[in-house]
Amino acid sequence: MDWDKLRIFHAVADAGSLTHAGDVLHLSQSAVSRQVRALEESLNATLFHRHARGLILTEQGELLFDATRAMTKRLDAAAARIRDSEEEVFGQLRVTTTIGLGTLWLAPRLPKLYEQYPDLNIELMLEERVLDLPMREADVAIRMKEPSQADLIRKRLMAVRMQLFASKEYLERNGMPASIEDIGEHRLVCQNTNAPQVGASSNLVGHLMTYDVKSTLMVNNYFGVLQAVANHLGIGVLPNYLSQDFPNLVRVLPDVQSVEVPVYLAYPEELRHSKRIAAFRDFVQEEIIAYRKQMRDQ
Structure with a gap:
């Protein structure tokens, strides 16, 4: 199905009027009406009952509106994730690391990160298997060796014995x-x-x-x-x-x-400008600096 026609149908169903939908879409009423008729013809179905007070969805129209509403919500969620690259730190961040480092070192320190960014939702993926970051199995990784995958930004954090x-x-x-x-x-x-x-x-x-x-x-x-x-x-x-x-x-x-076992932080090149990644990276680096200082003072 043509996405432009679906977008216009969704606006009409949401507004209940060709005129109001045209105002939202910056299209004439006739242009909106033509697109809706073309969609009905392609589906061989009537999507609206037309009467003097406006438009009412038919049973088939309700089914399609449910689908476009779900699509719109997913697009809005995706847009929110994209916006966080430029604005605030919020949304989901999937972090993968080993069971030992994640359980014993990282997790006890996360309250400090949540204090700074209460709208961040972190999913810790603790396993020894190396997840594929370019394929987006996770957003960011802390690994006990230098990552070999291409298209990754990597930073050595510390060495462990x-x-x-x-x-x-x-x-x-x-x-x-x-x-x-x-x-x-x-x-x-x-x-x-x-x-x-x-x-x-x-x-x-x-x-x-x-x-x-x-x-x-x-x-x-x-x-x-x-x-x-x-x-x-x-x-x-x-x-x-x-x-x-x-x-x-x-x-x-x-x-x-x-x-010595080197510890690296890595994330995909495409997330270079993500505020979520930057916040997590800076937090981990600050904790590493504090850890090193305390180890020197012992």
């Missing part, structure tokens, strides 16, 4: 290991090396397991590892950014850690 942590109570009961050789006498809490994760973590766990570790607890994400460590189950392999937000964790064997 996997380190060993335990609770004070666990160490009081079981003692602090003096060297890496002692790790075999403790329960190791970590992600399974076959689980989706950054290679640096898997490599560190593989290395630790060569020291004849007698007891392990394997979990498929860092949130589970943290909960086990916080409940005194053993020495856990966890990202170092947790030391800021969980002061009850005690660093174990400071010389034992993974290589």
Whole structure:
């Protein structure tokens, strides 16, 4: 169907008058009438009952008006999302990152962002799978490696290392290991090396397991590892950014850690001017700066 004819039909149905619809559309009454008749002919249906007091939709007209009303609402919503590129920060923002970083670092900081932008609606998509940003599976990503997809704007945020942590109570009961050789006498809490994760973590766990570790607890994400460590189950392999937000964790064997894992923020080139993206990007960068400062002061 011709969109111009549908647009004119919608205006007529909404106004209930050819004249009023013409005023809204800046068209003559005769031009509006011709377009409506042409649409009726193309559909082989009568869309309006015409009488002296105006126009009333027929049953077929009601069906078409429901459809054009839904289309108009979706177009208005799309226009609102486009406007936010130039005006206010509002609407939906789909953020993807890993379960660990999203649950343990990003989510606890989001209240500050909502305080600044209460009309923002964030959808956190937490999974290890890399979503396709150019195909708009998400709007913005925080990834534990440099994105390889084309047409992305990317910014390195920080570097993370996997380190060993335990609770004070666990160490009081079981003692602090003096060297890496002692790790075999403790329960190791970590992600399974076959689980989706950054290679640096898997490599560190593989290395630790060569020291004849007698007891392990394997979990498929860092949130589970943290909960086990916080409940005194053993020495856990966890990202170092947790030391800021969980002061009850005690660093174990400071010389034992993974290589650096770069953390990048990325979003599609087409969203370069989006106010929602800019607000989220600036917020994350400010939190990273605060995190780095606090880590230096510790």
